[in-house]
Amino acid sequence: GENVEQHPSTLSVQEGDSAVIKCTYSDSASNYFPWYKQELGKRPQLIIDIRSNVGEKKDQRIAVTLNKTAKHFSLHITETQPEDSAVYFCAATRTGNQFYFGTGTSLTVIP
């Protein structure tokens, strides 16, 4: 099956700086890669996703890049704000019926 690795496990940045979280996957057939944000005690929320026919996608301060050849994808958050503090999970799937999640990155934005 698929194996998704996520780094780093913890990340601290100053408010206004950028944050980058990286994931690698093992199944070259995976073709959909969502990112979820989970605040303490709350449900994971989809923040951005990318399909394998696209190399980059942006939504305001958030962007995701995908390198199919290297089998890795990254989440980029610019101009970080304290409310960006949360755990972020990447995921991959090739069928839509089973998502493989990374182990999470705890992001802390220091005011």
Add this chain to the structure above:
Amino acid sequence: DAGVTQSPTHLIKTRGQQVTLRCSPISGHKSVSWYQQVLGQGPQFIFQYYEKEERGRGNFPDRFSARQFPNYSSELNVNALLLGDSALYLCASSPSWGIYGYTFGSGTRLTVV
């Protein structure tokens, strides 16, 4: 419009007992998936149901079972509970079969003592 609703929100059970968790998907969503999230880890896939049929099963023992009803709501059952079953159980719905981003419910926090 209501999101994905799960009940109960918290549950404490004793080893060996059985538990049933419930999920109502977003109105119009026909696919429901169940995930187990152990503290400090990412969600692990348990089941997916679409149109009342099991479409996928993760690497969990037969103590775990689920079903989907005609109204697309779903139940997850776990028998012979073990301490290691303590986790947040997340239900996710998506519009249909195929590759869509999930909408997760708030989860059921199960503690086995």
